[in-house]
Amino acid sequence: MPFTLRGDDACQPTTPTPIPNPYWVAFSPAVAHLIKIEIGEDGLPKNGDWLEVLAGNQLEVGSVDFSTPISTAYSGHQFGVWAGQLGDGRAILLGDINDLEIQLKGAGKTLYSRMGDGRAVLRSSIREFLCSEAMHALGIPTSRALAVVGSKQAIRRETLETAAVCSRTAPSFIRIGHFEHFASTQNIARLKELADLLIARFYPECTIDPDPYLSLFKAISARNAKLVAQWQSVGFCHGVLNSDNISALGLTIDYGPFGFLDQFEIDHICNHSDQGGRYAYHRQPQVMHWNMACLASAMLPLLELDHSSEESQSLLRTAMEDFPLVYAKEWQHLFRSKLGLQLEREDDIQLIERLLQAMHDSKIDYTNFFRSLSRIKKDTLPSDILQRNDFIDRQNIDHWFTNYINRLQSEIISDDSRRDLMNRINPKYILRNHLAQSAIEKAQQDDFSEVTTLFKILSNPFDEQEGFEAYSHPPPLMMQKIAVSCSS
Structure with missing residues (x-):
């Protein structure tokens, strides 16, 4: 059952505010499976009423009745300063299915909206959908995203944007x-x-x-x-x-x-x-x-x-x-695993920290460097390692690679087995900002194909995925500093 402390200011009945002419932007069949939604051959719910429910336009679908949606109050510290009462300003908890709560973000005003409009925009909803599912695929505990439903309803932020509702699930949203x-x-x-x-x-x-x-x-x-x-x-x-x-x-x-x-x-x-x-x-x-x-x-x-x-x-x-x-x-434990080290030695921490400092000094691509380490073998010579050319202080990184290879030689595991293990913890694909921005810009032109492609790639971040290697590349220079703010 969802958060049920009803009866005072902490938990209020809240009916979603409908959006006009909703349409599918993104949908996760894996999350739908968790809450027993039947999926058709098109990868969308067989029962079309789910579109209206996840838009906040109706509260019943088949035998499922979300007749008592709620929003909750909470308080907290923002940027280290006590902010007093806050709450679900645009999140409405529909109810739960199969021990998972279903929450609509952007479904209209609540008692706790303060000066906000209770809406979310397409841009931020796509980002939340993609990152929620990407984090799950990376094995990191997270709320999940069921769908993004869009509408042409105009929403004012820094500029005029269009509305969207992101439906998300978790065992509980208590915070x-x-x-x-x-x-x-x-x-x-x-x-x-x-x-x-x-x-x-x-x-x-x-x-x-x-x-x-x-x-x-x-x-x-x-x-x-x-x-x-x-x-x-x-x-x-x-x-x-x-x-x-x-x-x-x-x-x-x-x-x-x-x-x-x-x-x-x-x-x-x-x-x-x-x-x-x-x-x-x-x-x-x-x-x-x-x-x-x-x-x-x-x-x-x-x-x-x-x-x-x-x-x-x-x-x-x-x-x-x-x-x-x-x-x-x-x-x-995690960084030992990223380096392919199974035995624990006290000097491992120094090995890890020296690498991170060298990467910081030379602005090395974080994801791609760790992924590439799996190709190093116990008999590799530091001078043969291509990654060394990306570092400013070549002597320093050669010294590090020498120590790393010596450390690998103390491991019992074979090179091939270590490579497989490392490639299960060091992803090839992450949700880089320039990839998200590209998908958003196409979606704003009613082309959701890039959202779908990116979702599929990020759902399998440790696989090579032949033909999609470009999605693992660092951003081009002009897209390296995309600004992201609290506006959503």
């Missing part, structure tokens, strides 16, 4: 901001209901702990620590890591001004609106840890039900210390 909302309003009864709901549905292991709420905090923190390590490993920048955008299940949610690294710049900022670089690539782990401190503060009243205030604060402070340890362990 840190829901905890912060109840804590800030001192509604401890609702705060407890929220925590109990999460424990019952998603964290049953917490029930056997004598301190279930402390155990819940640790579990949420650990999931998000591992999540951000996975982001770092594929070069993903979220862009808006406000506390209200952090999932209580450790999922990647709220795709806005995100971006994948092209050239490796450790301080890369993907969000044009983030002028201070708070959410830069290298700061994501630190900011996620900060968001867990926001969660700890919000959950403090729950621990105080069984402990003194001083003891509760001490328990949470100690629990906060787990985050960097969990993150570091996951990060080290």
